[in-house]
Amino acid sequence: MKKKIFKQKSLNILKKKISETSTEYIFECDVCSKKFSTKDILVKHISYSHKTQKNSDTTAVWTQVEQTPVPQQIEIFNCDICEFETSQKRFIMAHLKAHVAKQMYCCNNCEYKCIRKCDLQTHMKIHTGEKPFSCNICEYRCIGKSSLQTHMKIHTGEKPFSCNICEYRCIGKSDLQTHMKIHTGEKPFSCNICEYRCIKKSRLQEHMKIHTGEKPFSCNICEYRCITKSLLQRHLKTHTGEKPFSCNICVYRCITKSHLQRHLKIHTGEKPFSCNICEYRCIRKSSLQEHMKIQPGAKPFS
Numbered sequence: 001m002k003k004k005i006f007k008q009k010s011l012n013i014l015k016k017k018i019s020e021t022s023t024e025y026i027f028e029c030d031v032c033s034k035k036f037s038t039k040d041i042l043v044k045h046i047s048y049s050h051k052t053q054k055n056s057d058t059t060a061v062w063t064q065v066e067q068t069p070v071p072q073q074i075e076i077f078n079c080d081i082c083e084f085e086t087s088q089k090r091f092i093m094a095h096l097k098a099h100v101a102k103q104m105y106c107c108n109n110c111e112y113k114c115i116r117k118c119d120l121q122t123h124m125k126i127h128t129g130e131k132p133f134s135c136n137i138c139e140y141r142c143i144g145k146s147s148l149q150t151h152m153k154i155h156t157g158e159k160p161f162s163c164n165i166c167e168y169r170c171i172g173k174s175d176l177q178t179h180m181k182i183h184t185g186e187k188p189f190s191c192n193i194c195e196y197r198c199i200k201k202s203r204l205q206e207h208m209k210i211h212t213g214e215k216p217f218s219c220n221i222c223e224y225r226c227i228t229k230s231l232l233q234r235h236l237k238t239h240t241g242e243k244p245f246s247c248n249i250c251v252y253r254c255i256t257k258s259h260l261q262r263h264l265k266i267h268t269g270e271k272p273f274s275c276n277i278c279e280y281r282c283i284r285k286s287s288l289q290e291h292m293k294i295q296p297g298a299k300p301f302s
Contacts, residue, residue: 027042028035034045077092078085084095097115105120106113109127114120122144125131131141133148137155142148150172153159159169161176165183170176178199181187187197189204193211198204206228209215215225217232221239226232234255237243243253245260249267254260262283265271271281273288277295282288 027039029042029045031046077089079092079095084092086092086095105115105117107120107123107127109124112120112123114123125143131143133143133145134141135148135151135155137152140148140151142151153171159171161171161173162169163176163179163183165180168176168179170179181199187199189199189201190197191204191207191211193208196204196207198207209227215227217227217229218225219232219235219239221236224232224235226235237255243255245255245257246253247260247263247267249264252260252263254263265283271283273283273285274281275288275291275295280288280291282291
């Protein structure tokens with residue numbers, strides 16, 4: 001009860017503070033006299049609300065906006081807790097509420113906490129296994145509508161996010177953020193048993209199975225067991241004889257994309273791995289490791 005009273009008092013203080021520095025609405029629409037805080041919002045309002053009138057013309061819209069007196073300074077709302085800033089009163093209100101009441105909804109099964117009840121309801125589907133959204137092309141199912149929309153880009157081939165350093169393109173913003181860590185060298189997730197470090201949390205979870213000896217995925221044809229589903233899918237192709245990746249220069253075919261990329265280096269003459277003692281160069285890292293064993297002083301077998 002005391003926590004609720006404290007939160008309410010904090011919100012009242014924040015509301016009072018914001019009301020003392022409210023933004024003036026200085027951009028007025030000539031058609032309906034509504035007022036807006038920025039030019040962009042006014043332009044959108046005219047474009048969408050008055051389509052059938054003469055102001056629907058783009059030139060007329062910008063003419064009206066340019067004739068509107070521009071204020072010397074627009075009030076900016078800054079958060080005292082973090083670096084967040086906005087020109088909209090409602091946005092700062094929602095943001096400050098997040099700081100005050102960030103532990104409002106808690107999951108009873110794990111440590112997950114959120115501000116909105118709807119976010120908690122979505123999260124609970126992880127524990128119940130419920131996946132109400134399904135793809136009408138493949139068997140993919142997911143928890144949220146946004147996840148399904150992202151998945152559908154796989155079928156359409158759409159990759160709206162691109163890296164500004166290399167030619168990498170991807171479906172989601174989070175995938176791009178993960179990719180950028182390759183260029184920065186950042187590996188935020190580390191193993192507490194060995195020196196292994198990685199970019200993704202999922203990769204660390206997979207790595208930990210090496211230490212625990214856990215192999216949850218098994219082949220229904222032979223006794224093969226593995227750590228990840230992707231490894232099992234690759235293994236199953238050895239039984240079916242499927243080799244979906246083919247070289248466009250020779251007749252070579254293989255199971256995985258990585259094997260094809262390694263093979264193509266034979267045609268390009270690329271040998272990225274080199275010995276730091278002699279002039280030996282090779283295509284595979286494993287070949288270099290074998291080569292290093294024959295160097296003076298290297299006696300790996302006893």
